[in-house]
Amino acid sequence: MIEIKHVSKVYGGTHKAVDDLCLEIPSGEIIGFIGPNGAGKTTTIKMMTGVLQIDEGEIYLNGKSITSDTLEAKKQFGIVPDNADIFLRLKGIEYLNFIADIYQIDSALRKERIEHYAKMLEMEAALNDKILSYSHGMRQKIVIMGVLICEPSIWILDEPLTGLDPQSAFSLKELMREHARKGNTVFFSTHVLETAEKLCDKVVIINKGKVLFYGTLDALKAQYQNFDSLESIFLEVVSHA
Numbered sequence: 001m002i003e004i005k006h007v008s009k010v011y012g013g014t015h016k017a018v019d020d021l022c023l024e025i026p027s028g029e030i031i032g033f034i035g036p037n038g039a040g041k042t043t044t045i046k047m048m049t050g051v052l053q054i055d056e057g058e059i060y061l062n063g064k065s066i067t068s069d070t071l072e073a074k075k076q077f078g079i080v081p082d083n084a085d086i087f088l089r090l091k092g093i094e095y096l097n098f099i100a101d102i103y104q105i106d107s108a109l110r111k112e113r114i115e116h117y118a119k120m121l122e123m124e125a126a127l128n129d130k131i132l133s134y135s136h137g138m139r140q141k142i143v144i145m146g147v148l149i150c151e152p153s154i155w156i157l158d159e160p161l162t163g164l165d166p167q168s169a170f171s172l173k174e175l176m177r178e179h180a181r182k183g184n185t186v187f188f189s190t191h192v193l194e195t196a197e198k199l200c201d202k203v204v205i206i207n208k209g210k211v212l213f214y215g216t217l218d219a220l221k222a223q224y225q226n227f228d229s230l231e232s233i234f235l236e237v238v239s240h241a
């Protein structure tokens, strides 16, 4: 479960990127975080994960405060950031072992999980190459594997499907569904409304740092019955920010 309580973030002293945001993301559901460019999605995710300091408010991950109980809070989640260009000088397998060491995953279990997810995401042949040599999609997949092998209860994913080939995108969506089915939390940002419609239990629509809608897509469609597509509903909702 993720609780975001009256959270704000100001850049440069004047630009309020996130404005008194309140959200309760339950366990057992996939929540899509949708909004136009510059809406405040990445800023919110960076505050949830302790990358950016929160100016006002508080965020709890499975009840642990990211501000005052940071280490315990960080043990609750895995993050796939919007930019997967990390640890470029490591080989894929070195990166995965590094992450597994941090999360204290024993060697037999990590071997089993690495083999399983490498096969699923078609990364077996690339594990002994440096991340520097990977394509954008492969970098994305090695970061996703780093999250999967540690099995944190909360997954936070910033546009995880961007750049993935259809087979890998399909596999990741199945993994997200399975993770939520087991009672875990999946929170991911996307620009692709069709993905949100097929995958999410609920969506959060954000613009100018404020939540404009939070609920099921059925509830959203019921509220905007006169609009004939999800795209037109989305444009109508964000126009009122």
Ligand SMILES: Nc1ncnc2c1ncn2[C@@H]1O[C@H](COP(=O)(O)OP(=O)(O)OP(=O)(O)O)[C@@H](O)[C@H]1O
Residues within 6 Å of the ligand: 011, 012, 015, 017, 035, 036, 037, 038, 039, 040, 041, 042, 043, 044
């Ligand atoms: N480091 C920064 N310094 C100053 N302003 C920033 C910084 N990072 C983001 N912003 C501004 O804060 C606002 C929210 O940006 P953010 O990256 O959170 O949006 P986003 O919803 O993730 O957008 P996108 O969909 O384009 O990735 C934007 O107006 C952006 O220009």
